[in-house]
Amino acid sequence: MIQSSKKILIILLGCISALAFASNASDNPFRKVAKDVIPVVVQIDTVTKTKVKTGQNPFDFFFKNQDGSENETPQYREFESRGLGSGIVVESRGNKKYVLTNSHVIKDANKLSIHFSNGRSYDAEIVGEDKRRDLGLIVFETKDDIPIAKLGDSDDLYIGDWAIAIGSPLGYESSVTLGIISAVGRPSVTGMEADFTDYIQTDAAINQGNSGGALVNIDGEIIGINTWIASGSGGNIGLGFSIPINNAKPVIKALIEKGSVEYGWLGVSMGNIPNDISQDLRDKDLKGAFVHSLFKDSPADKGGLKPGDIITRVNGRVIKDSEDLLSSVGNLPAGEAANFELVRDNKNLQLKIFPELRDTKSLKSLLWPGINVVNLTKEIVDSINEHYNSNLRTSTKGVIVISVANDSIAKLTGVLPGDIITNVEGNNIKNVTEFFNEISTADSEVSFSVIRNNQKIKLILSNE
Structure with missing residues (x-):
């Protein structure tokens, strides 16, 4: 019994020693993440000018036009509104440094300035926006040595992984909050303009001003762009949502090289699998996007898709529903072959389809049926x-x-x-x-x- 007690004591002492070692400040992984990532996350200050019609000048009554009519020239007054958000330095090309943020942070801004945690500030300009993903890219020029963020792989996330949010909530620059990945693949909310992306859900505290800031994994890699919160009061209640960084990577490239984002167009009217269809499927658990109709002479039509097809994969990516298909097709480059896996009449098929850019000609085509x-x-x-x-x-x-x-x-x-x-x-x-x-x-x-x-x-x- 005494020998057994000694063994238990030794084990307890070992556990205590391990905890003490892990709690040493130099071994704190969150401290390292903050040290590495804070320098690449900036605060973005915006100034937006708007003209508001104020009505006629009251003295116009005394100074009429030569023909006796009253002066009806409208009077305007210019107002400035200020906003703030966060951003991530994601690319450097020569003296040009590119900062990724949310489109809604820089929307209609006339002036932009960015501020680093070390006190340095720069004026910036808008490169372009992708409003359907709520992403924007701004640029500033400097010969200074500017650190660049390390982008991770948001497809390699699991519920329960550590998640660290870094940004400037309510103007409190370089704030760090800690949580976990609560869910992945959350769809956009009905009515949101950004309908070409899904979201990472986290309970790391996100508040106003965090928009455009970084969601980071335990290795200090950017895995998401903090975008919005679900809250009745406007404050954090542990329901924060971030755009996966993999959704942003092609946007960064397109905006730098072209200044705009072009979406691949398939040309189908789609939805989730109807109950009347699913009850006749051999695989009762089949997931996918159901093709109700397709536009004549569209990529879908020319590629061999038919009404009634159920699309299950695009380029190997599993399609769970119509939202998945919308997002996947939007990410496909126009003119390049994409592999579509589908079920037709309970048979598995594969098709190669070439998504196109939707032009004025395609807008005039008709749906079949x-x-x-x-x-x-x-x-x-x-x-x-x-x-x-x-x-x-x-x-x-x-x-x-x-x-x-x-x-x-x-x-x-x-x-x-x-x-x-x-x-x-x-x-x-x-x-x-x-x-x-x-x-x-x-x-x-x-x-x-x-x-x-x-x-x-x-x-x-x-x-x-």
Whole structure:
């Protein structure tokens, strides 16, 4: 028993010694991160000038025009508003130093200045913005030796990893807060202009002024750009969101080389996999983006995509939903082949598609077919019979049109919401899956047998 107690004591002493060693200031990993990263994170001060109409000069009443009319020249007053945010020095080309930040930090700014933790300040100019990712790049010139941030790999993040936020919240320059990665791949919030990016969620404290600052891993590498918080009060409650640095890397390159960002265009109308489709899949757990329609002569059309396809991967990247596909396609360079993996009629296929830049010609193309449909169920038939004095048989099979796109072939042909499609190209259809299977194999013209207002009609859609 005494011997056992001695062993326990020795183990405890060893643990205490290890803790004491780890707590030594020189071995504190967070201190090293702060030392390495603070010099590459700057505070950005902005000045925005706006002119506001103030109305007529009150003395105009006494000094009328020669014809007796009153002087109606509007009067304006110029106001200056000041803002602040954070930024990260990400590139050096000669004397030009480039700073990455959020687009909303520098939006409409007339004057920009950046301030380093060592007290040095420089005037800066806007290089360009990518508003769909809420990213902006500014530049300043100096012969001084300016440190450059080390960019990490935001695809190599796991929930629970350390996360350190560095920036200038509320103007408190070079503030460091500590937390963890709470989640990855968070989608953008509905209504946000930045719809071409996902987000890293962290509980590291982020407040106003942190926008554009760095989210860093334990190795001192930039893994995200702090962008927004979810809060009812406007202050931190542990729900901070950062743009993954891998989403920013191509933007940095494009803005430096071209001054703008060009998005790859696929040319599809997409959504998540409908329930009416998923119930007929062999793989009930299949994830992906569902192609409802595609624009004629678009990259998708020319590359062989069909309505009803489920896109599961793009260049090896897993596509979980339509948001994933939107982001992935937006990151594809125009004119270069991309590998698309998809499921069509429960079969796995691969296609090489060349995304393009969307131009004025593509804006005039039409969607094929341009309709959304759902299974015609007994409940829907009963509802139609009750509310529209119809006499549909409860055994009627097919699909019902729930919406028709304005810029579509279906719209031009006269397809209407509420139409019941029972037959495509002479083949009776029972559900949405069969509808899209028939559409995908159709030739230049497709015939629909439709029930509308108790009448049976035939529509022919031209797929040319």
